[in-house]
């Protein structure tokens with residue numbers, strides 16, 4: 104497929120795509136859209152940044168357009184389950200953007216952390232599309248504000264993340280309430296056995312499509328490493344923020360606590376910053392994100408999980424205050440910059456304990472990141488390999504083992520994962536597809552807004 108016109112999508116949709124300036128379908132779109140139009144169930148192995156939202160939203164909108172009927176009260180025709188509030192919001196934005204010429208089109212959002220009453224009202228007359236996180240969805244059902252027996256299409260997005268976040272039972276409860284006669288689209292970045300079992304229980308004769316982002320980093324991102332002492336990172340950050348031509352900067356820390364600490368440290372240095380992470384309320388997150396978007400806050404400090412849903416253009420710099428212990432997270436993080444055709448800068452602070460992480464990252468992206476040593480002021484010819492391996496990953500695999508395994512990153516948040524998480528990771532490793540490095544990350548030239 105070289106053009107969106109080849110799919111035979113209805114005119115209101117192709118018009119919206121022209122507005123979005125989408126010309127060429129991405130690989131996941133090229134593979135998925137025809138299958139969904141044929142009403143097949145689909146398992147899509149793809150992650151954010153591959154264009155998977157449009158891959159399901161476009162053919163679903165086409166179906167709605169071709170099969171107009173008034174939604175029943177308190178019911179939805181299409182249900183999209185997504186793990187986080189931010190991702191859910193983005194999916195709603197995408198449906199609004201691609202469906203702007205389909206009228207009427209009611210798209211509702213049901214997420215936790217905000218009052219339920221407005222959501223109850225928005226569902227009263229029924230909607231075409233409901234995008235929801237599983238917990239709030241079940242709350243709405245319990246309030247008798249929503250019935251699920253009219254669902255014609257179910258989308259489960261980021262299934263592996265749902266599993267990580269402990270939603271599996273909620274999902275099973277939701278699926279049990281849906282009509283058996285439906286179309287199901289199931290997306291996951293990885294397919295560990297538990298996810299495969301879940302998919303098997305939900306899908307009928309599914310077609311399988313897979314695209315995995317290549318383990319390479321965007322060319323437009325100028326990457327640098329600063330070797331530093333752990334204790335000096337706070338001062339180094341203030342220094343970098345004062346000396347770099349920063350427009351909008353996303354600073355990554357491994358933990359929520361770390362994010363707050365960085366914000367406090369910057370405040371002491373006279374620099375305004377805000378943190379965004381799972382402990383913040385939804386209204387706090389929205390306020391902070393709006394301020395970041397508008398430019399009134401230049402520096403946002405985030406954990407990997409919290410940053411996952413941030414869809415903000417114009418991020419000139421990404422700073423890894425802590426290096427992630429899973430190399431793919433590095434690629435995800437720095438992919439936040441250099442969007443919309445802009446150039447981006449990614450600076451990573453690396454202390455002694457993080458040297459092994461750096462080595463893993465460099466192996467995965469197959470390049471050595473230029474480094475400065477802030478302790479000596481010299482540029483080392485090569486990063487010294489640590490004598491021991493203090494940063495060895497919890498799974499005990501040798502660094503670099505994953506270099507040909509493209510796949511989904513750990514969140515690096517280090518907070519919620521016990522043994523189950525470890526087991527899950529090991530399982531993932533076994534079942535991740537390999538040799539599918541045919542796709543690069545989308546640079547999000549125009550986010551649907």
Ligand code: AMP
Nearest residue numbers: 125127151152153154155156547550551
């Ligand atoms: P997603 O993987 O769904 O999060 O999409 C990643 C980004 O790519 C979003 O900002 C989309 O607006 C953008 N996008 C999706 N499909 C296309 C396309 N075919 N051409 C250009 N941009 C796209």
